[in-house]
Amino acid sequence: MFYHGRMRWDALSLDGQEPGLFGRPVTVDTPEFRGITFHEIRAKSIINKVPGASRVPFTWTINPYRGCSHACIYCLYGETPILMADGRTKPIRDLRVGDAIYGTEVKGSSRRYVVTEVLAHWKTVKPAYRIRLKDGTELIASGDHRFLSDLGWRYVTGTDQRPHLKLDSRLVGTGGFAAPPKNEADYRFGYLCGLLRGGVNLGSCASSPGHEALRRARFFLEDLGVPAERLIAWPDITTDEWRKGFLAGIFDAEGSCSGGVLRIPHRDPDTSHAITSSLERLGFDHTVERPHRRSLGVVRLPGGLAEHLRFFHLTDPAITRKRDIEGVALKSSAELGVASVEAIGIDVPMYDITTGTGDFIANGVVSHNCFARGTHRYLDFDTGQDFDSQIVVKVNAPELVRRELAAPRWAGEHIAMGTNVDCYQxxxxxxxxxxxxxxxxxxxxxxxxxxxxxxxxxxxxxxxxxxxxxxxxxxxxxxxxxxxxxxxxxxxxxxxxxxxxxxxxxxxxxxxxxxxxxxxxxxxxxxxxxxxxxxxxxxxxxxxxxxxxxxxxxxxxxxxxxxxxxxxxxxxxxxxxxxxxxxxxxxxxxxxxxxxxxxxxxxxxxGIGGRRNPRRLSAPSPPPAAPGPVAEQLPLL
Structure with a gap:
C-alpha cells in the first residue's frame, strides 16, 4: 500500500554530501550509556507549533531529542478494544504482529470491513485526551491520533491549519463495544443448556474435536462435571451471565447471521420464552416470527450491524464463521457525534499499530494507524523496548534553529523547551x-x-x-x-x-x-x-x-x-x-x-513573586547570517 500524505518522519533526513558514509543514520553505542543506542539524524525543521487545543501557555517548542525511535504519536490507551478477525475484541496493548483484525476499504461507493494483519505494534507514553461521543462511547488517545469522520480523517486536537475533531463531528463506525461475558460457572451452564435446547448432541463432543461449539462444550463439561439432565433443566434463578451463555449456546446450535439479519430459531415455547426474556433482560429489541413450518419459530434482532456486534461481544458464541462481517458496509444509526474532547492532564502508556489497510476498528470507530513501520525497519529497530532505549538525536538542531529564526516569516514568538522530552536529559x-x-x-x-x-x-x-x-x-x-x-x-x-x-x-x-x-x-x-x-x-x-x-x-x-x-x-x-x-x-x-x-x-x-531581579535588556545587535542551505538526502519515507 502506498501513502502519499505528509509523515512526521518527512522532517528527518540524512546528510547527502557523503552517500557512502551517511547512506544510513549514524548509530552509536557507548559504554557510558549502557543499554541506550543513539541514532544521529539531520532534521529538516526544528521549531514546532503546539496544537491549539493544548492547555499550555506557549505556542512553539524545540525538541532536539526524541525518545521514541519512530517519531510517531498516533497512539491509543492500552485498554482500547480492537475488533479482531474472529469477531471478538482484544485490548490494543495485547495485540501482536501477525494478528488478524478488521480494517476497512472503500469498494464502490461504500466503505466495508475487511480482514487485515497487524504489521507492527509498539508502546510509548504520551499526553492523553478523552473523546466522548453522544452515544456514550469513550476513547482515550493522544492529540495527534486520527479518527475517521463523515468529513474525512480528523486529528483529536489541532489548529485551523489541520482538520481536527470538533463538537458534533460524526465518527464512522458502530459505537462502543460491549464487554465480553465473565465465563464463570453460570455462563457455562447457560451455554450448555442453550446447545442442548438447540438440539445438539453433547455425546458427539469427543468425535468432533474440530467443531468450535463442541470443543467448547467438551471443555465446559469436563470443568463442571454434571450430567446432561441437570444441564438441560431450566434453573430456578437465571443470572445475567447464565442468560448470556444460553443465548451464545442457542445461537451456536441454531442461529445464523447473514444478509444483515441475525436469526435464532427455536423448537418449543419454553425455549422461545428463554430467548426473548434473555434478550429483553440484556436490552435487545427483537421480533418473533413463525415461518411456514409451524413447528419452528424464529427470533430476529433488528438494529443492524451495531446490535449484531453487541450481541456477539456480550454473549460470545463459539462458532467464528457465524460472526463474520467481512464485506459488510459501515452503516449505522448510532449517535457518534463528538460530545467533548478534553485533555486529561497526564501522560499515560499508549500503544499503536501498523496494519495492511492503514486503519483498524478501535472501540467501534474507524481509527487511523501509524505509518512508522517503514522508518522503523529502515533503522533496523524492533517494535518493543526500542522506545525506551533508542534515542533519535537531531544533530543539526543548532544550525536549524539559527536558520529558522532568520526566516522572514518568523515573528520572534516565545519558544518553550523541555516540554515534551527533557532537553537536558x-x-x-x-x-x-x-x-x-x-x-x-x-x-x-x-x-x-x-x-x-x-x-x-x-x-x-x-x-x-x-x-x-x-x-x-x-x-x-x-x-x-x-x-x-x-x-x-x-x-x-x-x-x-x-x-x-x-x-x-x-x-x-x-x-x-x-x-x-x-x-x-x-x-x-x-x-x-x-x-x-x-x-x-x-x-x-x-x-x-x-x-x-x-x-x-x-x-x-x-x-x-x-x-x-x-x-x-x-x-x-x-x-x-x-x-x-x-x-x-x-x-x-x-x-x-x-x-x-x-x-x-x-x-x-x-514573599514568592514579590522579589524581582530583572536584567536590563540591551539592544540586540544584528544576528550572524544564517548558514546557507545544506545538501540533504530525500526523506526516509
Missing part, C-alpha cells in the same frame, strides 16, 4: 546541542524558557546570562514536596527535590527567573499544613519567581501503579484514597481549591 551530556541552540536564540534576541528536572542546565549558565541580557529568558523545575524519605519511595531515579531547588536558586542568583511547579501534592501524605509550609518555605528560599500547586492525578496507568504502592507501603491510606478519588482521576474541586488557596497564602507569606 543524559544524551545532552554527550551531544551538547543546547549551547548552540541558546546561542542562536541569544543572537536573535528571541524569548524562550526551559523546563527541566536536572542540573545539567547549569553548565550553560553563562550562555543563559548572555541571552537574558538581550531577551526574556525563563526556567522552571518541578518539586511537589521536600520529604527525603518520601522522595526515595515515590521518585527514585530523579534528582532530589532539594537538588532541583538548588538549580532554581543558582539560576535566580544569576538573574534567570525560575518558577516551581509544586506537584504532585499527595493527599494524606504531603498535604498537611506543616508539609506544605515546609515545601513553600524551601521554594521561597530558592528565590522562585512563582509557585503553582498541582494535586496528584490518578489516570489509568498512574492509578494502578500508585494504588499498588499504597497497598505495599501505606495500606491504611488505600480506603481514604478510594473515597477521595472514587472512580475518577482527579481530587474533588473543593480539595484542589483548598490546596491552591493554601499554597497561594504561603507564597504570599514567604
Amino acid at each position: 543524559r544524551a545532552e551530556g554527550r551531544y551538547r546541542l543546547m549551547p548552540g541552540i541558546i546561542e542562536a536564540l541569544r543572537d536573535h534576541a528571541n524569548p524562550f524558557s526551559i523546563l527541566t528536572k536536572g542540573s545539567l542546565i547549569l553548565r550553560d549558565l553563562p550562555l543563559l546570562e548572555e541571552a537574558a541580557e538581550r531577551t526574556e529568558v525563563g526556567a522552571a523545575v518541578s518539586v511537589g514536596f521536600v520529604d527525603k524519605e518520601l522522595w526515595r519511595l515515590i521518585e527514585p531515579g530523579t534528582p532530589s527535590p532539594l537538588k532541583r531547588l538548588e538549580v532554581c536558586a543558582t539560576l535566580v542568583e544569576h538573574g534567570i527567573g525560575c518558577g516551581v511547579l509544586m506537584g504532585p501534592i499527595l493527599p494524606y501524605l504531603t498535604d498537611t499544613p506543616r508539609q506544605l509550609d515546609a515545601a513553600v518555605r524551601r521554594i521561597a528560599e530558592a528565590g522562585a519567581s512563582s509557585v503553582s500547586a498541582i494535586a496528584l492525578h490518578l489516570r489509568p496507568g498512574a492509578r494502578e501503579w500508585f494504588m499498588r504502592w499504597l497497598r505495599e507501603c501505606r495500606p491504611e491510606l488505600v480506603a481514604p484514597y478510594e473515597r477521595l478519588y472514587g472512580r475518577g482521576a482527579y481530587v474533588p474541586k473543593d480539595y484542589q481549591r483548598r490546596i491552591s488557596a493554601k499554597v497561594a497564602e504561603l507564597a504570599e507569606k514567604y
Whole structure:
C-alpha cells in the first residue's frame, strides 16, 4: 500500500554530501550509556507549533531529542478494544504482529470491513485526551491520533491549519463495544443448556474435536462435571451471565447471521420464552416470527450491524464463521457525534499499530494507524523496548534553529523547551546541542524558557546570562514536596527535590527567573499544613519567581501503579484514597481549591513573586547570517 500524505518522519533526513558514509543514520553505542543506542539524524525543521487545543501557555517548542525511535504519536490507551478477525475484541496493548483484525476499504461507493494483519505494534507514553461521543462511547488517545469522520480523517486536537475533531463531528463506525461475558460457572451452564435446547448432541463432543461449539462444550463439561439432565433443566434463578451463555449456546446450535439479519430459531415455547426474556433482560429489541413450518419459530434482532456486534461481544458464541462481517458496509444509526474532547492532564502508556489497510476498528470507530513501520525497519529497530532505549538525536538542531529564526516569516514568538522530552536529559551530556541552540536564540534576541528536572542546565549558565541580557529568558523545575524519605519511595531515579531547588536558586542568583511547579501534592501524605509550609518555605528560599500547586492525578496507568504502592507501603491510606478519588482521576474541586488557596497564602507569606531581579535588556545587535542551505538526502519515507 502506498501513502502519499505528509509523515512526521518527512522532517528527518540524512546528510547527502557523503552517500557512502551517511547512506544510513549514524548509530552509536557507548559504554557510558549502557543499554541506550543513539541514532544521529539531520532534521529538516526544528521549531514546532503546539496544537491549539493544548492547555499550555506557549505556542512553539524545540525538541532536539526524541525518545521514541519512530517519531510517531498516533497512539491509543492500552485498554482500547480492537475488533479482531474472529469477531471478538482484544485490548490494543495485547495485540501482536501477525494478528488478524478488521480494517476497512472503500469498494464502490461504500466503505466495508475487511480482514487485515497487524504489521507492527509498539508502546510509548504520551499526553492523553478523552473523546466522548453522544452515544456514550469513550476513547482515550493522544492529540495527534486520527479518527475517521463523515468529513474525512480528523486529528483529536489541532489548529485551523489541520482538520481536527470538533463538537458534533460524526465518527464512522458502530459505537462502543460491549464487554465480553465473565465465563464463570453460570455462563457455562447457560451455554450448555442453550446447545442442548438447540438440539445438539453433547455425546458427539469427543468425535468432533474440530467443531468450535463442541470443543467448547467438551471443555465446559469436563470443568463442571454434571450430567446432561441437570444441564438441560431450566434453573430456578437465571443470572445475567447464565442468560448470556444460553443465548451464545442457542445461537451456536441454531442461529445464523447473514444478509444483515441475525436469526435464532427455536423448537418449543419454553425455549422461545428463554430467548426473548434473555434478550429483553440484556436490552435487545427483537421480533418473533413463525415461518411456514409451524413447528419452528424464529427470533430476529433488528438494529443492524451495531446490535449484531453487541450481541456477539456480550454473549460470545463459539462458532467464528457465524460472526463474520467481512464485506459488510459501515452503516449505522448510532449517535457518534463528538460530545467533548478534553485533555486529561497526564501522560499515560499508549500503544499503536501498523496494519495492511492503514486503519483498524478501535472501540467501534474507524481509527487511523501509524505509518512508522517503514522508518522503523529502515533503522533496523524492533517494535518493543526500542522506545525506551533508542534515542533519535537531531544533530543539526543548532544550525536549524539559527536558520529558522532568520526566516522572514518568523515573528520572534516565545519558544518553550523541555516540554515534551527533557532537553537536558543524559544524551545532552554527550551531544551538547543546547549551547548552540541558546546561542542562536541569544543572537536573535528571541524569548524562550526551559523546563527541566536536572542540573545539567547549569553548565550553560553563562550562555543563559548572555541571552537574558538581550531577551526574556525563563526556567522552571518541578518539586511537589521536600520529604527525603518520601522522595526515595515515590521518585527514585530523579534528582532530589532539594537538588532541583538548588538549580532554581543558582539560576535566580544569576538573574534567570525560575518558577516551581509544586506537584504532585499527595493527599494524606504531603498535604498537611506543616508539609506544605515546609515545601513553600524551601521554594521561597530558592528565590522562585512563582509557585503553582498541582494535586496528584490518578489516570489509568498512574492509578494502578500508585494504588499498588499504597497497598505495599501505606495500606491504611488505600480506603481514604478510594473515597477521595472514587472512580475518577482527579481530587474533588473543593480539595484542589483548598490546596491552591493554601499554597497561594504561603507564597504570599514567604514573599514568592514579590522579589524581582530583572536584567536590563540591551539592544540586540544584528544576528550572524544564517548558514546557507545544506545538501540533504530525500526523506526516509
